[in-house]
Amino acid sequence: MYSVENKDERLIWIRFLKGDNEVLSLIYLQHSNSLFDYGCRFTSDRDLVKDCIQEVFCTLIRTRDHLTETDNIRLYLLKSLKRKIVRELNNAGRQPKLISDEEYPFDLRWAENLDAQLDEHDEEKRLQVAKAMQSLTDRQKEAIYLRFNRGLEYEEISFILNLNYQSSRALIHRAIEKLREIIHVPEKKINQILFSILCGERESVF
Amino acid sequence: MEKYRDYTAVDFLNDESFLRWLTNPTQTEDDFWNEFLKSYPYKKAEIREATHVFNIFHSHEEKMGMNETYEIWSRIQKEAKTSKRWKLLKFVKYAAILVLVFFSGSVTYYMYQRTEKQYQFQLAGTPQISKDEAMIVLSDGSQVSLEKQMSQISYSKNGRQLIVNNDTINQKSGTEKEMINKVIIPYGKKSMIVLSDGTRVWLNAGSQLIYPSVFTNKTRQVMLVGEAFFDVTKNPGRPFIVRTTDVSVHVLGTRFDISAYPEDKLVQTVLEKGKVNLNYAGNGILNRDYVVEMVPNQMVILNKSTGEAKSQMVDVSKYVSWKEGMLEFEKVDLIRALKQVERFYNVKIYLADPLIGSYKLSGKLDLKDEPEKVLNVIKLTVPIDWKKKSNGDFILIKK
Numbered sequence: 001m002y003s004v005e006n007k008d009e010r011l012i013w014i015r016f017l018k019g020d021n022e023v024l025s026l027i028y029l030q031h032s033n034s035l036f037d038y039g040c041r042f043t044s045d046r047d048l049v050k051d052c053i054q055e056v057f058c059t060l061i062r063t064r065d066h067l068t069e070t071d072n073i074r075l076y077l078l079k080s081l082k083r084k085i086v087r088e089l090n091n092a093g094r095q096p097k098l099i100s101d102e103e104y105p106f107d108l109r110w111a112e113n114l115d116a117q118l119d120e121h122d123e124e125k126r127l128q129v130a131k132a133m134q135s136l137t138d139r140q141k142e143a144i145y146l147r148f149n150r151g152l153e154y155e156e157i158s159f160i161l162n163l164n165y166q167s168s169r170a171l172i173h174r175a176i177e178k179l180r181e182i183i184h185v186p187e188k189k190i191n192q193i194l195f196s197i198l199c200g201e202r203e204s205v206f
Numbered sequence: 207m208e209k210y211r212d213y214t215a216v217d218f219l220n221d222e223s224f225l226r227w228l229t230n231p232t233q234t235e236d237d238f239w240n241e242f243l244k245s246y247p248y249k250k251a252e253i254r255e256a257t258h259v260f261n262i263f264h265s266h267e268e269k270m271g272m273n274e275t276y277e278i279w280s281r282i283q284k285e286a287k288t289s290k291r292w293k294l295l296k297f298v299k300y301a302a303i304l305v306l307v308f309f310s311g312s313v314t315y316y317m318y319q320r321t322e323k324q325y326q327f328q329l330a331g332t333p334q335i336s337k338d339e340a341m342i343v344l345s346d347g348s349q350v351s352l353e354k355q356m357s358q359i360s361y362s363k364n365g366r367q368l369i370v371n372n373d374t375i376n377q378k379s380g381t382e383k384e385m386i387n388k389v390i391i392p393y394g395k396k397s398m399i400v401l402s403d404g405t406r407v408w409l410n411a412g413s414q415l416i417y418p419s420v421f422t423n424k425t426r427q428v429m430l431v432g433e434a435f436f437d438v439t440k441n442p443g444r445p446f447i448v449r450t451t452d453v454s455v456h457v458l459g460t461r462f463d464i465s466a467y468p469e470d471k472l473v474q475t476v477l478e479k480g481k482v483n484l485n486y487a488g489n490g491i492l493n494r495d496y497v498v499e500m501v502p503n504q505m506v507i508l509n510k511s512t513g514e515a516k517s518q519m520v521d522v523s524k525y526v527s528w529k530e531g532m533l534e535f536e537k538v539d540l541i542r543a544l545k546q547v548e549r550f551y552n553v554k555i556y557l558a559d560p561l562i563g564s565y566k567l568s569g570k571l572d573l574k575d576e577p578e579k580v581l582n583v584i585k586l587t588v589p590i591d592w593k594k595k596s597n598g599d600f601i602l603i604k605k
Contacts, residue, residue, distance in 0.1 A: 033267070148264045
């Protein structure tokens with residue numbers, strides 16, 4: 001589907017599909033931490049996340065025959081984990097109201113990060129960015145997370161969010177429109193950058 | 207590289223290669239972007255800006271502890287096994303209806319054998335050998351550092367208590383799951399471990415051994431990265447299996463040496479006493495596993511990239527003398543001998559001329575001496591000389 005993985009990763013995947021189970025441990029070790037982090041954004045229940053990671057790999061073994069060499073292993077694992085966690089959250093009644101496919105929570109955990117990034121006297125900037133971030137929907141937060149923490153391409157993000165390429169661009173675009181209303185400080189370069197990253201546009205805004 | 211000349215911070219953040227460099231860089235990306243910064247220094251400001259924005263978005267990551275990582279892994283293995291058996295039962299049910307009873311019986315047996323073998327994965331994939339600290343990692347993730355050059359570790363029968371260099375440590379008892387322990391020995395150090403079944407393991411420099419503190423399964427399994435000499439306590443009911451990334455050795459009770467360093471092209475197994483089965487995956491079209499039944503004094507060398515195995519009879523003492531602080535060679539490539547010296551002393555030895563590496567070396571090296579003295583001994587047998595750089599690295603030159 002996509003071709004972002006390096007050659008070794010592809011070889012490992014092919015070996016696994018051919019029935020070589022020894023390489024599954026490599027796949028597991030390579031992805032377990034990023035899967036765990038992704039899972040922890042949906043829920044604070046670490047044990048639930050761990051159970052779901054286990055399930056993801058068990059499913060991987062069971063459904064091996066239906067997978068193909070061109071599958072993107074990282075995307076497969078991320079999406080499979082997300083599906084399982086959302087289902088668990090629904091089933092176990094851990095969530096007071098039923099959450100639909102589009103309305104599950106997502107924690108970007110940007111606040112602690114912002115503290116480290118901005119100077120103390122940048123209070124104004126901090127407030128603006130914080131406000132802008134708060135106005136994002138959970139799906140927009142997830143898109144940002146997948147882009148900057150997991151390093152996924154736009155096409156891959158739309159795959160995980162179950163949207164076609166245009167819709168996912170549109171989703172991100174709406175986020176920017178919203179942000180524009182809140183932060184309106186054109187001379188602040190940082191905000192402009194923020195907009196255009198979310199737009200995914202190449203042209204310069206300066 | 208040209209195309210990035212007029213990039214702004216935004217453009218950089220939209221570039222896949224740049225983003226990969228910030229999130230998950232490979233050597234290629236690292237080289238490329240460092241080179242780019244050198245060639246276009248005026249882009250530094252834009253790149254700094256892009257990195258700053260990236261850092262605001264890139265939030266702190268939640269990580270699993272090592273014991274959690276292992277715990278989930280062992281659960282995956284267990285689940286994989288049971289689900290397969292369940293499917294098998296269903297299969298057998300239908301088979302029994304359709305086929306003669308004794309016939310389905312043999313199918314079951316065959317399938318069962320396969321399952322057993324298929325789902326014994328190993329988790330020794332990523333060696334993280336720290337540069338200088340030897341340690342033992344207990345099942346709860348706590349680390350005990352091993353300060354001595356040659357550490358001794360021994361387990362009580364129930365695995366709960368272990369003695370590390372004369373200090374006694376009690377491990378919290380995990381009643382159900384196996385307590386996985388791990389010993390990490392960096393270059394320049396060694397260790398001797400007595401496992402709960404009495405098996406003794408000499409772990410060579412730059413190696414790791416992963417094992418349960420007590421063996422609860424039908425087989426006694428350990429995982430090895432690097433080199434170790436095993437003196438396995440005999441227990442016919444419970445075979446002992448040493449797994450490395452490329453080979454696994456199945457034994458009942460015996461003495462043998464495995465050298466499987468990730469950076470080496472070859473995996474070497476030498477049998478001193480008893481009988482072992484060496485298993486390795488074939489590379490051919492059939493992709494089937496190979497089994498070599500080894501006899502005492504036999505050495506099997508597997509080439510990891512070609513999947514070819516070579517066998518020969520050897521003087522075992524030469525291959526296991528490292529545990530007594532000696533290295534013995536008989537017509538060994540100098541490059542291979544130097545690798546062992548490097549690991550033992552935790553030094554770097556470079557060859558000014560790569561051809562030097564193919565000189566054949568024979569003789570004994572006493573590793574109690576300084577590395578300089580060892581190199582002087584090597585100098586007597588092959589036409590080389592050596593220099594020491596200011597950073598402690600050695601360079602060998604042709605004489």
